[in-house]
Amino acid sequence: MSHRIARTTLTALALACVATLGHAQQGKLKVGLMLPFSGTYAALGVAIENGFRLRLEEQGGKFAGREIEFVKVDDESDPAKATDNVNKLIKRDNVDVIIGTVHSGVAMAMAKAAKESGTVLIVPNAGADAVTGPMCAQNIFRSSFSNWQPAYAMGEVSGKQGKKKAMTITWKYAAGDESVAGFKEGFEKAGGKVDKQLTVPFPNVEFQALLTEIAAAKPDVVYAFFAGGGAVKFVKDYAAAGLNKTIPLVGPGFLTDGTLEAQGESAQGMQTTLHYADGLNTPRDTAFRTAYAKSFKLQPDVYAVQGYDAAQILGIGLAAVKGDISKKAEFAAAVEKAKIDSPRGTFTMNKAHNPVQDVYLRKVEGNENKLVNIAVKNLADPARGCKL
Amino acid sequence: MDFGTFLVQCLNSVQYGLLLFLVASGLTLIFGIMGVINLAHGSFYMLGAYMAFALSPLFGDQFIVMLAVGVVLAAVFGYLLEWAFFSYLYQRDHLQQVLMTYGLILVFEELRSILVGNDVHGVKAPPWLEGSFALGNLMSYPWYRLFASAACVVLAVGLYYVVNRTRLGMMIRAGASNRDMVRGLGIDIRRLYRIVFAAGVALAALAGMIAAPMSSVYPGMGASVLIICFVVVVIGGIGSITGALVASLLVGFVDTFGKVFFAELSGMGVYVLMAIVLIWRPEGLMGRKV
Numbered sequence: 001m002s003h004r005i006a007r008t009t010l011t012a013l014a015l016a017c018v019a020t021l022g023h024a025q026q027g028k029l030k031v032g033l034m035l036p037f038s039g040t041y042a043a044l045g046v047a048i049e050n051g052f053r054l055r056l057e058e059q060g061g062k063f064a065g066r067e068i069e070f071v072k073v074d075d076e077s078d079p080a081k082a083t084d085n086v087n088k089l090i091k092r093d094n095v096d097v098i099i100g101t102v103h104s105g106v107a108m109a110m111a112k113a114a115k116e117s118g119t120v121l122i123v124p125n126a127g128a129d130a131v132t133g134p135m136c137a138q139n140i141f142r143s144s145f146s147n148w149q150p151a152y153a154m155g156e157v158s159g160k161q162g163k164k165k166a167m168t169i170t171w172k173y174a175a176g177d178e179s180v181a182g183f184k185e186g187f188e189k190a191g192g193k194v195d196k197q198l199t200v201p202f203p204n205v206e207f208q209a210l211l212t213e214i215a216a217a218k219p220d221v222v223y224a225f226f227a228g229g230g231a232v233k234f235v236k237d238y239a240a241a242g243l244n245k246t247i248p249l250v251g252p253g254f255l256t257d258g259t260l261e262a263q264g265e266s267a268q269g270m271q272t273t274l275h276y277a278d279g280l281n282t283p284r285d286t287a288f289r290t291a292y293a294k295s296f297k298l299q300p301d302v303y304a305v306q307g308y309d310a311a312q313i314l315g316i317g318l319a320a321v322k323g324d325i326s327k328k329a330e331f332a333a334a335v336e337k338a339k340i341d342s343p344r345g346t347f348t349m350n351k352a353h354n355p356v357q358d359v360y361l362r363k364v365e366g367n368e369n370k371l372v373n374i375a376v377k378n379l380a381d382p383a384r385g386c387k388l
Numbered sequence: 389m390d391f392g393t394f395l396v397q398c399l400n401s402v403q404y405g406l407l408l409f410l411v412a413s414g415l416t417l418i419f420g421i422m423g424v425i426n427l428a429h430g431s432f433y434m435l436g437a438y439m440a441f442a443l444s445p446l447f448g449d450q451f452i453v454m455l456a457v458g459v460v461l462a463a464v465f466g467y468l469l470e471w472a473f474f475s476y477l478y479q480r481d482h483l484q485q486v487l488m489t490y491g492l493i494l495v496f497e498e499l500r501s502i503l504v505g506n507d508v509h510g511v512k513a514p515p516w517l518e519g520s521f522a523l524g525n526l527m528s529y530p531w532y533r534l535f536a537s538a539a540c541v542v543l544a545v546g547l548y549y550v551v552n553r554t555r556l557g558m559m560i561r562a563g564a565s566n567r568d569m570v571r572g573l574g575i576d577i578r579r580l581y582r583i584v585f586a587a588g589v590a591l592a593a594l595a596g597m598i599a600a601p602m603s604s605v606y607p608g609m610g611a612s613v614l615i616i617c618f619v620v621v622v623i624g625g626i627g628s629i630t631g632a633l634v635a636s637l638l639v640g641f642v643d644t645f646g647k648v649f650f651a652e653l654s655g656m657g658v659y660v661l662m663a664i665v666l667i668w669r670p671e672g673l674m675g676r677k678v
Binding site: 039040042043172198199200201203204205206208209210211212213215216228229231232233236237240241242243258259261262263264 | 389390393396397400401403404506507508509510512520522526527528529530532533602603604606607608609612643644645647648651652654655
């Protein structure tokens with residue numbers, strides 16, 4: 001009897017030794033953070049990194065027992081430098097995973113490089129439809145959204161509100177075109193008709209001529225896609241022209257996210273759609289917001305959530321392969337099966353690895369984008385052009 | 389397009405053109421008279437806008453006083469800048485001027501980032517200019533935009549008077565046509581240049597301050613205005629204030645109606661205009677023949 005106990009204990013000990021040896025051989029997991037740490041999007045890059053680190057901290061600083069070593073690269077939101085930067089991470093630093101980035105042009109170059117090398121890439125913001133469309137791959141994931149998603153939801157909501165005639169206005173560039181196309185699809189499916197699509201050359205912010213066109217055409221609703229300074233100016237000009245009193249202005253969340261202080265009175269009451277909102281008031285979101293505020297002395301935003309969820313995706317995949325990231329198929333299979341418990345609400349992945357998520361309708365109240373209701377439940381990007 | 393809409397679009401064109409003139413006039417002064425290619429001119433416009441952002445809470449509804457204080461500050465800044473940097477550029481070739489003024493852009497952008505951050509900020513219009521008036525039953529037009537146009541007209545007239553009717557203006561015009569002769573006549577050309585440069589900076593900053601409540605202030609706002617101002621200066625003829633005014637209005641009309649009728653190609657409109665003018669009159673509309 002005692003022999004048997006001794007033998008079992010020994011075996012167990014030996015097994016434990018082998019197990020720890022295995023881990024020691026795996027060593028640290030190298031994570032390349034390729035994000036904007038300077039320039040216009042610097043604050044977004046920081047929020048994403050903070051979100052990622054918060055999740056890591058909650059997991060005791062390890063994913064699937066592996067410690068994380070970060071290699072940081074400032075991508076400067078410059079597509080011209082993107083290929084160089086990502087290749088340095090892959091070839092020189094030999095990272096196991098890349099997290100990035102905000103700018104769609106840069107993210108496209110990253111997706112191309114990741115597709116070639118097979119390195120796991122998790123995109124924590126950039127919404128270019130193509131990343132989880134024609135560029136999709138087993139090793140490419142996105143924790144944020146596709147441009148199509150909030151746009152389609154807004155189209156459907158506007159159509160269901162009984163609006164018949166819509167006009168769209170955007171900068172003439174890829175993200176704007178994708179967003180407007182998404183709105184048109186949702187709106188026309190719900191019975192409306194997009195009359196006219198106005199465009200302004202990027203990054204021109206002289207809108208007065210087109211506002212006059214809108215006033216003359218008198219549509220039932222105007223859908224606009226602008227971000228940053230352009231979003232602030234457009235919303236203010238729209239209100240100054242008195243159009244907000246007669247023709248509601250709607251858009252994806254970026255039209256009123258992080259810009260409300262500057263937009264002030266002119267944005268009040270505006271409705272936008274996004275996969276996150278102020279005042280979700282779920283225990284999950286409240287816990288996340290409290291923890292984030294405590295760790296970083298900052299209020300979290302949608303970018304922080306996306307960074308946090310990028311870390312969750314990595315954690316889920318790694319747990320399934322016990323830290324061995326070379327098992328790409330099992331890694332992907334685990335993420336595809338997972339229900340990701342995000343502060344935004346639980347989401348799953350579509351076949352192209354873009355979140356299937358609730359898109360919220362929000363309304364501007366003071367400096368917050370307050371939740372109104374769920375615009376579309378479990379909205380999946382159609383992943384056009386993806387051959388997975 | 390019905391007649392009412394057409395009139396409103398004309399108003400839009402004039403209003404945009406006048407604002408462009410304000411920035412471009414400073415550029416054409418510096419470019420034409422001192423022969424310096426000043427890429428940093430857009431930064432002075434940005435400086436003005438951020439000054440409006442910083443000063444407007446202090447002055448409240450004393451908007452005109454704020455503009456005056458801002459202009460003085462900008463002129464002093466321009467005077468010092470000329471003394472510290474630009475005075476070394478006159479004898480150098482254009483490449484060196486471009487390099488240094490490009491360097492200044494980077495410095496100003498970085499300083500802006502350190503001092504104010506990268507957020508977009510709004511500037512409130514003064515209370516007595518808030519609100520708007522109805523233009524027929526079409527849309528309403530903010531009072532502030534009308535005020536901005538009026539301010540630009542006043543400045544254009546003032547500038548015309550100074551350049552064509554005063555002793556200083558005479559020296560400026562003379563300095564533009566023959567630097568050495570002016571120096572030979574015993575006029576302190578260095579001091580003249582310093583004044584012209586300070587005035588150029590002040591004009592750009594004033595344009596920035598006036599534009600701030602309409603356009604909000606944001607990183608990189610100088611770069612977008614710089615290119616279009618060079619177009620205006622080239623179309624109008626380098627160094628000609630009247631040319632800059634005519635060109636600004638032309639660009640205003642082409643840009644506005646281009647957006648309406650040729651949306652897909654509207655980015656090209658003003659450049660096509662520039663190409664046509666350059667083929668027809670290589671020295672610009674009001675430029676001197678070389």
